[in-house]
Amino acid sequence: MADTLVETPKTETPPPRIVRKPKRHRGALIAMLVLLPLLVGGYFLWKYLGTYESTDDAQIDGHIHAISARISGHISQVLVEDQQIVKAGDVLVVIDPRDYDVAVAKAEADVADARAALTGSQTEIPITSTNTASTLQTAQSTLADSRAGLLSAQRQLSAAESRLAAAEAQVTEAQANYKKAADDERRYKQLVDKEEISQQLYEQAAQAAAAAKATVDTRIASVNEARHNVAVAEAAIQQAQAKVPQAEASIQSALTAPQQVAISRSKAKSSEAKLAQQAALLAQARLNQSYTTIVAPAAGIIGKKTVEVGQNVSPGQQLMAIVQLDDVWVIANFKETQLRRMQPGQRVRFSVDAYSREYQGRITGIGGASGSRFSLLPPENATGNYVKVVQRIPVRIDLDPGQNADHHLRPGMSVDPKVFLR
Known part of the structure; x- marks a missing residue:
């Protein structure tokens, strides 16, 4: 038929060719963008970590006064209880003074x-x-x-x-x-x-x-x-x-x-010597008389009380203890490898597990020997099966003035100190 459509074949035009850059350049750029901050951050982190030494083997230490009898006798009064706060000079125990x-x-x-x-x-x-x-x-x-x-x-x-x-x-x-x-x-x-x-x-x-x-x-x-x-x-x-x-x-x-x-x-x-002898005996008798009243040597908290009224005590027998809170410090046991740049006077910042605050202090002394040397049975390293163990040296850290004004720190509390070496 004359009006029959005859499809003429069409010639397809190929799409334009896109020229792409090599992927390896793009990967290197991305790697540089990612690694550069990491390297800079790692450098500064390394620098920061090198400015201090820390340990978790540290605790609060302080004076714990053992209260004991200096004479023998019968307890007539006990004027304190455990956990009671006392001041220096307060009467704790009275021994019958009549004898x-x-x-x-x-x-x-x-x-x-x-x-x-x-x-x-x-x-x-x-x-x-x-x-x-x-x-x-x-x-x-x-x-x-x-x-x-x-x-x-x-x-x-x-x-x-x-x-x-x-x-x-x-x-x-x-x-x-x-x-x-x-x-x-x-x-x-x-x-x-x-x-x-x-x-x-x-x-x-x-x-x-x-x-x-x-x-x-x-x-x-x-x-x-x-x-x-x-x-x-x-x-x-x-x-x-x-x-x-x-x-x-x-x-x-x-x-x-x-x-x-x-x-x-x-x-x-x-006769003069006899008089001096008798005077010395009188002084001793008066001292013994004064020992019948046991007073607190320092302000603190009573603990470990074992004495009761009516008890007979002997010289040297411990009756209680007083924990002094106005003079505490930190003992941190650092590895011997951490002491290379550590010295007295360096600044310290530490925290305790009990409170959410930081305390400031300074190193005042480094121990003269490792803790193992002061143990009851020091190690003997002359045997053939010796294994090297990194030793720890006690370092004393004193608090800056006013850091423990509230007397919240107690001997024995765990401490995380940081000693800044610069």
């Missing part, structure tokens, strides 16, 4: 007795000195008197012997006169019997003989008396001679005056 009051009274009496003994000893020194001086003078006077008495007795003996010699001579003379008179009487007796002489002449001769006889008797009595006087004089000499050694001995005794004074002074010094 110690008696001990103080006895010590005071002993001191008074020792002081009186010392006064007596000191008074005795001048008395001894005066007495010995007086005794020496008396002994010297006695010796002089004894020697004078001996000399007088010797003179009396000499005079008595002279009188005895004279009396004996007179006896001899009297005997001679009596013999002559007796001979004359006998001759006159014969003559009168022959009546060659008168009776009167004979009687005169007889009387002369009797008188001569009486004279002889008198002279003999004088001799006996003289001999007695000689014996008395000899006895006086012996007595005087005995007194001389006695007086000399008294002088020798009196010459020991310096030694006697020295002895008195030694007694006084001994």
